[in-house]
Amino acid sequence: MRYSQYLLPTLKEVPADAEVISHQLMLRAGMIRKVAAGIYNYMPLGLRSIRKMEQIIREEMNRAGAVECLMPMANPAELWQESGRWEKYGKELLRFKDRKDADFCMGPTHEEVVTDIVRNTVRSYRQLPLNLYQIQTKFRDEIRPRFGLMRGREFIMKDAYSFDLDDAGADISYQKMYQAYRNIFQRCGLRFRAVEADSGAIGGSFSHEFMVLAESGEDAIVSCDSCEYAANVEKAEVLWTEQEAVAPEQELQLVETPQQKTIQEVAAFLDLPAARLVKTLILQTSAEEVVAVLLRGDRELNTIKLANLLDVDWVLPAEEEVVRHVTGAPIGFAGPIGLDARLIADNEVRTMSGYVVGGNAVDRHYVGVCHPRDLVIDQFADLRRAEQGDPCPRCKNGRFESWRGIEVGHVFKLGTKYSETMAATVLDDQGQSRSLVMGCYGIGVGRTVAAAIEQNHDEHGLKLPLPLAPFQVLVVMLNPKDAQVRQASEDIYAQLLEAGVEVLLDDRDERPGIKFKDADLVGIPLRITVGARGLQDGTVELKIRTSGEQSALPLAEIVPALCQRIAAADET
C-alpha cells in the first residue's frame, strides 16, 4: 500500500476526550474515529489490526473444532421473550420496531439465536459435540461507554457456543476452548492470565476470564506466585486455617470516642492498629433483608461473596435511615453488640478477641470485645476481598500477587439454562430426549487490540507485536524527489509485495521529521529508511520499532533479511 493513496489521518495532539493511552493512540494513529458515544469508525489502519486479530481467532477456533457461522444483528423479540431475557435484560438491550411494529433488538449476545439454530437442526446425539462460533458486531447500550474500543456500545466480538449431550462432554468442550484461548492470546504476544471468575447471574459451575495485564485494567486480579491459581478478586478465595480462639484477656468497656467515625480515626484515637478493630457494615440485600457483616478493621468486604452466600442478587450499603433504625446511632458507630440484625462475620474474626467495635451510640465504641462472651455471631464465612500477600488457597505455599487486568475473553460453562427454557433437546442412544449442555465463549476483538496497545506502546506511539500490527514493514522513502531514492524505495516495495509481505510505502512529499514521527506513532514493527545518505554506500537502514535496534544493510540483503525476520516471528 502506498501512503499517498491511503487514508491514515494521524493527529499531532492528544484528543481531549480520550482518557486511556490505547484510546489516545488509536485516535492519533488514525485507527479509529468516534461517530457517537461508544460507537466508532474503524479506519483503514485500525481495520487491518482488527482483521489480524480475527484471523488468529478464526484459525485457533477452527483448529479446536469449532465451526464458523454468522447470526443476525437484528434479533426478533420472540426468541428473547422465550428465554425470559426480553424482560430481564433491561435498558442495555437496544430495542426497536420494524415497519410492521414488531419488536426487535440488536443482539448483545446470541445464546437465544444459536440455541434456536441448534434445536431446529440437531436431532441426534450423533451430531454432537457441536461448537458454533461467529465474529460479529454486537450492540449493548452500556450505561457508560468509555476508553474507546475498550468499552464501546457497538463492538466486534467472537462468540462461540458449545453443545454436548452431557456434563462430561461439556467439560471437554470447555477445556478445548480454554486451550484455544491460551493459544490465541499467546499468538498475539500478550502477557495475560486466565483467572477463575465469578460466573455471575448466568450461573454455571465454571468460568474463566482471560485478562491482559495492564495498569489501566478495570478488573483487579490476584495470582499465586508459586502455582497456577489466579482469580478475579471478585472470586478469589481467602485461605483460613482453623486456629484456637485466643482467650479473652480484657474486660468489655464502653469508651468515649468523640467525633471518631472512620476506622482510621478510631484506630488513631485509641492508638491501636486498624487490625485490632472490627468494623460492622450494615447492608441491605435485594431480598430486602438487613444484615450486619463483621470484618477486621483493615479488610474490605467482597460484596459478591456475600451476595452468593445469602443467595441474593445484590447487597448494598444500607441507607442512613436504616442504619439509624438498626443501630440507634448515626453512620460511623455501628457495632454488633445489641444490634437488631443478622450477624455474619468473616472467618478472620473467629479467632480475634479483645477488639474494638462501634458502640451503637454517638461517640461511643466498645473496647476489649470478645465473642461469644459479648455477642453471638450467627455465621462465619469467607467474605473479605483477597489482597496482595495473602496465602494461596490452592497450594498454600505461595502468596498472592495483585494485578490490574483487562478482560478480553471469557469462557463459561452454561449448563442447560437455555436448552431447557428453549427446549433444545436431542435423542440419546437410548432414544431418550435430553437437554443439551451448553458452554459459551467470548472474545472482545477490538478490546483485545486496545489491550495489546495498553501493553505495547511508548511515548512516541504504538509498538504492536508483529501478529497484530496493521502492516509488517514500513518503507520510508525519504526524499521522493531524489530519483535514486525513489527508485530504490520502489524496488524494495515491489520485492516485498512480491514476497507476500504486508508493506506500507511512505511515498509522501513530506519532510523526514514528519515521516519519522508518523512512523513511530503508527508503530509498524519493521521500518526501512531509504535515503540519499545511505544509498551513497549502497545501504538502507532497518529499524525495529519494539527494540529500537538499528542497522544499515546493503540494498541486496534487505528484502531477504525482512522475510527471514517475519518468518521467524511466525514460528513462535
Add this chain to the structure above:
RNA sequence: CGGAGCGUAGCGCAGUCUGGUAGCGCGCCUGGUUUGGGACCAGGAUGUCGGAGGUUCGAAUCCUCUCGCUCCGACCA
C-alpha cells in the same frame, strides 16, 4: 440513574466572571526557500460560538429550556 464538568474553525484551546459584533497555536490552500527526527518566509481560506426561546439598543458572554459529550459513582452474559 446520582454527582461534577465541557460544547467557540479539522484538532488543541483563549475569550464568558465584568454584554459592544470572535481570537491564538497546530493543521489546510497558494507561491518560494528547504529536505535524516513534527522547517522557514510571504500570502490565503475556514465559524449557524451545540440548539431553541427570552432579557437587552446590542448576547459566545446574562436567564430558561433542550440536545450532545466527558469524568467520578452505581451498573456490566
